[in-house]
Amino acid sequence: MQQHRAQAFLFDMDGTLIDSHLLVERVWEAWCARCDLNLDDIRQYTHGVRTEDTVRMVAPHLNVAAEVAWMEEIETDTTGGIAPLPGAVEFLAQVPAGRWAVVTSASFPVLKARFDACEIRLPEVVVTSENVERGKPAPDPYLLAAQKMGIDPRNCIVFEDAPAGMASALAAGCRVVLVGDFISREPGVIGHITDFAQLTFSVDGDLLLSAPEPVLKGLRAIA
Structure with a gap:
């Protein structure tokens, strides 16, 4: 022992x-569809880090605060699974x-x-x-x-x-x-x-x- x-x-x-794997995956999948990105290309950057840091890394041309707010609204309203x-x-x-x-x-x-x-x-x-x-x-x-x-x-x-x-x-x-x-x-x-x-x-x-x-x-x- x-x-x-x-x-x-x-x-x-x-x-x-x-x-929360399934929920997190669905949120990132929805965001990638929204931003015309491939989830397989960015998945490695999403695990264990802040959403804002991932967005800043994979889509620096976007409004980071706005994109984070969009995802967090889904995450706070949805807890199924x-x-x-x-x-x-x-x-x-x-x-x-x-x-x-x-x-x-x-x-x-x-x-x-x-x-x-x-x-x-x-x-x-x-x-x-x-x-x-x-x-x-x-x-x-x-x-x-x-x-x-x-x-x-x-x-x-x-x-x-x-x-x-x-x-x-x-x-x-x-x-x-x-x-x-x-x-x-x-x-x-x-x-x-x-x-x-x-x-x-x-x-x-x-x-x-x-x-x-x-x-x-x-x-x-x-x-």
């Missing part, structure tokens, strides 16, 4: 806590209040709509696209979350599903557990799960995250 000690857990939202990832609700219910945060590339209205639809309580600290000048993969979102919680990023464990989010967390100095199909051996990645039921934790002042190998790799935890 491997254990890693942390003072807080920081969670990405889409693909990590909430399965989304659901919590396996074990996520049960896992979050065990984490003490004030010891976890959500760090997402979505806007706050989109975050709120999806959490409400999945009946997940919002934590005391959330970092959304509006809160940082630089989104993932820059370290700013996770640095801000740790700062708001008053915790050193090195004492945070991040749960992420996308390369951009992983890069953001590692650059901030956090350790990372990957969720879903994305697997990486980057230093600082301490494990990979497909179901939060694979993890257990206890509280002894700190949070002790536990799982059998190879779910959590035998890397040195920060005491």
